[in-house]
Amino acid sequence: xxxxxxxxxxxxxxxxxxxxxxxxxxxxxxxxxxxxxxxxxxxxxxxxxxxxxxxxxxxxxxxxxxxxxxxxxxxxxxxxxxxxxxxxxxxxxxxxxxxxxxxxxxxxxxxxxxxxxxxxxxxxxxxxxxxxxxxxxxxxxxxxxxxxxxxxxxxxxxxxxxxxxxxxxxxxxxxxxxxxxxxxxxxxxxxxxxxxxxxxxxxxxxxxxxxxxxxxxxxxxxxxxxxxxxxxxxxxxxxxxxxxxxxxxxxxxxxxxxxxxxxxxxxxxxxxxxxxxxxxxxxxxxxxxxxxxxxxxxxxxxxxxxxxxxxxxxxxxxxxxxxxxxxxxxxxxxxxxxxxxxxxxxxxxxxxxxxxxxxxxxxxxxxxxxxxx
Amino acid sequence: xxxxxxxxxxxxxxxxxxxxxxxxxxxxxxxxxxxxxxxxxxxxxxxxxxxxxxxxxxxxxxxxxxxxxxxxxxxxxxxxxxxxxxxxx
Numbered sequence: 001x002x003x004x005x006x007x008x009x010x011x012x013x014x015x016x017x018x019x020x021x022x023x024x025x026x027x028x029x030x031x032x033x034x035x036x037x038x039x040x041x042x043x044x045x046x047x048x049x050x051x052x053x054x055x056x057x058x059x060x061x062x063x064x065x066x067x068x069x070x071x072x073x074x075x076x077x078x079x080x081x082x083x084x085x086x087x088x089x090x091x092x093x094x095x096x097x098x099x100x101x102x103x104x105x106x107x108x109x110x111x112x113x114x115x116x117x118x119x120x121x122x123x124x125x126x127x128x129x130x131x132x133x134x135x136x137x138x139x140x141x142x143x144x145x146x147x148x149x150x151x152x153x154x155x156x157x158x159x160x161x162x163x164x165x166x167x168x169x170x171x172x173x174x175x176x177x178x179x180x181x182x183x184x185x186x187x188x189x190x191x192x193x194x195x196x197x198x199x200x201x202x203x204x205x206x207x208x209x210x211x212x213x214x215x216x217x218x219x220x221x222x223x224x225x226x227x228x229x230x231x232x233x234x235x236x237x238x239x240x241x242x243x244x245x246x247x248x249x250x251x252x253x254x255x256x257x258x259x260x261x262x263x264x265x266x267x268x269x270x271x272x273x274x275x276x277x278x279x280x281x282x283x284x285x286x287x288x289x290x291x292x293x294x295x296x297x298x299x300x301x302x303x304x305x306x307x308x309x310x311x312x313x314x315x316x317x318x319x320x321x322x323x324x325x326x327x328x329x330x331x332x333x334x335x336x337x338x339x340x341x342x343x344x345x346x347x348x349x350x351x352x353x354x355x356x357x358x359x360x361x362x363x364x365x366x367x368x369x370x371x372x373x
Numbered sequence: 374x375x376x377x378x379x380x381x382x383x384x385x386x387x388x389x390x391x392x393x394x395x396x397x398x399x400x401x402x403x404x405x406x407x408x409x410x411x412x413x414x415x416x417x418x419x420x421x422x423x424x425x426x427x428x429x430x431x432x433x434x435x436x437x438x439x440x441x442x443x444x445x446x447x448x449x450x451x452x453x454x455x456x457x458x459x460x461x462x
Contacts, residue, residue, distance in 0.1 A: 058458070062386075075387075084421075100420075101421060
């Protein structure tokens with residue numbers, strides 16, 4: 001089944017939310033919102049409503065929603081952690097007390113991948129998954145996952161606390177949900193969140209002692225995506241490589257012989273062809289810049305057996321752009337992709353990455369890029 | 374009666390004019406101010422009722438000490454300023 005390409009793009013940045021639209025003359029910024037305020041995530045639900053999570057330095061995380069394409073916004077509730085019960089000493093395996101306080105909204109997903117509903121999942125730092133069934137008016141912490149003893153073995157990757165950055169709801173069965181955590185591996189529920197099981201078998205952590213390298217609970221998937229029409233095909237850009245699953249996360253295979261670098265944050269998978277996926281590599285974790293100052297994207301069309309290095313239209317000298325985990329997206333047609341960088345540059349392709357066009361080099365640092373459905 | 378005055382930076386997000394309130398502690402006067410203007414609460418306090426990390430409250434020019442319990446005293450003629458800390462960026 002083919003889908004028409006998207007003509008609208010939302011870009012959440014450190015200093016506001018930008019909307020771009022494709023006109024006859026090309027892509028242009030058509031709208032701005034929350035100028036000056038950090039927007040950690042933007043999500044468009046199946047009803048076409050836009051959710052934006054603000055990460056205000058002083059006033060905390062806020063959730064806003066627009067039902068008119070971003071012209072006007074209403075305040076919704078941000079998820080709130082419950083009171084820590086009396087006598088509970090919630091410490092991680094390093095002995096550090098874990099705050100029961102929202103640190104950041106890091107993922108939003110529709111509760112159903114096929115119907116327009118008011119249900120949402122929300123992934124957060126310090127590691128809580130929340131559910132709303134009223135469009136973000138109220139939220140409830142998913143206690144079965146939060147109360148897993150394994151949670152104390154999770155830890156932060158780039159932040160002080162672990163965080164849920166990827167939530168995948170199975171389009172065949174909304175009771176089945178996968179979440180990915182930095183750093184806490186991948187977890188699956190098949191009963192709407194009542195019980196959870198680890199699903200990071202096969203992932204490998206170079207940053208752990210050898211005897212714990214394959215410990216599922218310490219894996220750092222930077223982002224996890226699934227092919228929309230082949231949802232058992234999943235891709236993960238991991239802290240030390242790329243992993244793929246073809247069996248719905250029951251097992252993961254490491255991709256070898258990746259050109260340039262296997263380090264990065266973002267990945268996108270073709271909605272219809274699960275063997276086609278894109279990545280934007282950086283040198284390695286201690287050097288989060290493009291290899292040789294040349295910004296490229298990688299594309300595989302054969303499930304990771306080989307890669308095309310895509311550089312047509314991307315800067316090939318003195319480029320120091322890093323692409324964060326939510327800052328690469330593919331549209332429903334699978335032809336259009338966009339990515340944005342920490343240095344405020346934004347690129348788009350309409351031919352699956354064969355050629356790229358710079359849309360701006362002057363945006364604030366980019367946190368999240370999403371096509372309108 | 375004590376007066377609670379909010380930083381003008383908050384006005385960018387929601388209306389929060391100064392309020393005359395009653396109460397003998399920071400918690401009591403803030404609760405009164407939030408009762409009249411509920412949306413402000415989550416901007417100043419976190420979900421556990423503590424002052425947000427990068428917010429400060431001054432009572433007659435002195436920063437409050439008890440940021441979690443908000444038990445610092447307030448006099449009948451006190452001015453209570455809710456401000457943003459520069460640590461928040």
